[in-house]
Amino acid sequence: MKDILTQLNPVFDHRNRLGIMSILAVNDWVDYGTLKELLNLTDGNLASHMKPLEAAEYVEYRKQFVGRRPQTTYAATAAGKTAFKAHLDALELMLKFGK
């Protein structure tokens, strides 16, 4: 059990970050507003959750203009997808502990 716990990735160890990664695991280039809406987060709150994910290079962003308004979109990197999968595997292992 101890060794499973160490395999849980602290960066993903939060409901909102799990949510972000769940979305980005299957949808490339999701925009800021959509993420905010889906997860019911305030502007600042979403930014503060994206920061550690970006810092770990688990997500990347693209800034573009739609019409003439700026738009930021996010996608999970390959490393992000791998790390997320590893986290979920550890989670699953832990939840099945003892069975």
Next chain:
Amino acid sequence: MKDILTQLNPVFDHRNRLGIMSILAVNDWVDYGTLKELLNLTDGNLASHMKPLEAAEYVEYRKQFVGRRPQTTYAATAAGKTAFKAHLDALELMLKFGK
């Protein structure tokens, strides 16, 4: 997605509490020392995680003597098992979001 998020139970929303419930979901009457050891927690830390679980009546305890030493053992209540399962179902739903 929003409605899934609200189904996540805040009481379980922590790696150590997930660990505790994973153990108690399949093992009745696990003693304090074993939980502490398995989860790599300090005395005080385990106590502080058990408290909200007890308060929610998700776990119950039994105090007895083994030899002549006191021993506290814990088990998940029926309500605890149900709530935990609901939490895991919501988690799974969230992680599969978009697929």
Next chain:
DNA sequence: TGCATAACTTTGCAGAACAAAGTATTTTGA
């Protein structure tokens, strides 16, 4: 001219998690 929108950053606070130390009782070992 002024309000709106997008995407943040900054600020400040309240609550959580943690380690470490303290407590009570009993037991074991030198």
Next chain:
DNA sequence: TCAAAATACTTTGTTCTGCAAAGTTATGCA
């Protein structure tokens, strides 16, 4: 017999998080 250990906590104090709310910059629209 006297000190140290074990069980199961509680208390204390600090650090870390997460959050809302407000501020910021750069357009866009009416």
